[in-house]
Amino acid sequence: xxxxxxxxxxxxxxxxxxxxxxxxxxxxxxxxxxxxxxxxxxxxxxxxxxxxxxxxxxxxxxxxxxxxxxxxxxxxxxxxxxxxxxxxxxxxxxxxxxxxxxxxxxxxxxxxxxxxxxxxxxxxxxxxxxxxxxxxxxxxxxxxxxxxxxxxxxxxxxxxxxxxxxxxxxxxxxxxxxxxxxxxxxxxxxxxxxxxxxxxxxxxxxxxxxxxxxxxxxxxxxxxxxxxxxxxxxxxxxxxxxxxxxxxxxxxxxxxxxxxxxxxxxxxxxxxxxxxxxxxxxxxxxxxxxxxxxxxxxxxxxxxxxxxxxxxxxxxxxxxxxxxxxxxxxxxxxx
Numbered sequence: 001x002x003x004x005x006x007x008x009x010x011x012x013x014x015x016x017x018x019x020x021x022x023x024x025x026x027x028x029x030x031x032x033x034x035x036x037x038x039x040x041x042x043x044x045x046x047x048x049x050x051x052x053x054x055x056x057x058x059x060x061x062x063x064x065x066x067x068x069x070x071x072x073x074x075x076x077x078x079x080x081x082x083x084x085x086x087x088x089x090x091x092x093x094x095x096x097x098x099x100x101x102x103x104x105x106x107x108x109x110x111x112x113x114x115x116x117x118x119x120x121x122x123x124x125x126x127x128x129x130x131x132x133x134x135x136x137x138x139x140x141x142x143x144x145x146x147x148x149x150x151x152x153x154x155x156x157x158x159x160x161x162x163x164x165x166x167x168x169x170x171x172x173x174x175x176x177x178x179x180x181x182x183x184x185x186x187x188x189x190x191x192x193x194x195x196x197x198x199x200x201x202x203x204x205x206x207x208x209x210x211x212x213x214x215x216x217x218x219x220x221x222x223x224x225x226x227x228x229x230x231x232x233x234x235x236x237x238x239x240x241x242x243x244x245x246x247x248x249x250x251x252x253x254x255x256x257x258x259x260x261x262x263x264x265x266x267x268x269x270x271x272x273x274x275x276x277x278x279x280x281x282x283x284x285x286x287x288x289x290x291x292x293x294x295x296x297x298x299x300x301x302x303x304x305x306x307x308x309x310x311x312x313x314x315x316x317x318x319x320x321x322x323x324x325x326x327x328x329x330x331x332x333x334x335x
Contacts, residue, residue, distance in 0.1 A: 003104075005117050006131050008097060010207035017210045022127045024214045031280045032213035036245035043067055043240060043249050043257075048169075049074035053176075060173070061180025061272075064260050068275030069240055071255040077165040079254055082231055084158040085290060089203045091152040092133065093288075103133065103147050112200075112330075113147045119330065129215045129281050131205045137163040137292070138199035163199065166229055170199065170294050173227055173258065181268055183307065191267055191305060192226040198295040200225070206237065206279065206287040217279035217287065224329050225293035226267075228259035235287035241276040249277075262325070263296060266317040269304035298323035 044063040063070035105114025135147040178188035206217040265274040303319025
């Protein structure tokens with residue numbers, strides 16, 4: 001049976017100026033009722049080109065402990081590389097529906113790679129206002145080109161080019177985060193997979209929504225990964241939960257948004273926090289984002305680092321294979 005995508009639902013919904021009931025969130029989730037307006041604290045913005053490594057380490061460690069999210073500027077990825085990535089992703093989602101379906105995630109797939117609209121178990125049957133495309137971009141052994149669109153023709157080249165630039169950013173972030181815990185530079189990277197660390201790209205496509213006050217693009221969640229490096233488009237939508245309120249994360253041109261994920265919270269035994277965030281949608285404009293999740297190999301077991309454990313700081317998390325962690329998280333099983 002064919003799956004009706006959100007992009008298709010959005011087109012028909014705009015004509016009638018309403019949305020199907022399965023997209024209407026409860027009052028405790030509706031953006032119009034839960035977004036804090038007025039005085040908005042700003043997510044830290046960090047200059048990644050700061051030559052003072054000690055200062056940069058301190059700023060990143062503080063942001064990761066207090067906010068679990070920060071934005072980096074002067075990160076070294078050329079603007080045209082990001083622009084080309086965004087253009088190719090946008091062109092894919094503007095293809096005819098039957099062409100996008102060629103890359104659909106198979107119903108029986110154990111992987112999350114592919115084109116789709118549903119990622120995890122839907123609580124109370126409520127759906128998110130988003131379509132997406134997942135595929136690995138690194139390492140080569142993890143890449144399945146079955147899920148890389150052939151249209152637009154530039155898609156593979158621009159994604160491979162972006163991968164070349166985003167990897168050094170990811171490696172440097174892990175090094176600085178490692179130093180921020182009092183560890184050697186390479187310790188965090190080695191404990192999330194070393195050279196087998198996967199770079200999983202996701203493209204989020206949030207079409208215009210007639211009732212953005214009632215719907216969410218992505219519901220409140222933390223990322224399963226170690227860290228996430230996210231490229232947004234210019235349309236506001238990312239929100240972070242802090243001090244019992246939801247706040248908009250201000251869009252900064254050419255910045256990368258960094259999320260601390262669950263695996264770093266576990267490895268740091270809670271010193272770094274996994275960020276609770278969600279996405280809102282707009283009435284007239286399509287929002288898109290390009291997160292890259294730095295994921296451990298499936299069979300790698302992740303637990304608090306022994307160097308960070310002592311009598312005053314006992315382990316707060318169980319050691320678990322990443323594949324088992326993902327299964328529990330996507331299926332809403334307590335862990």
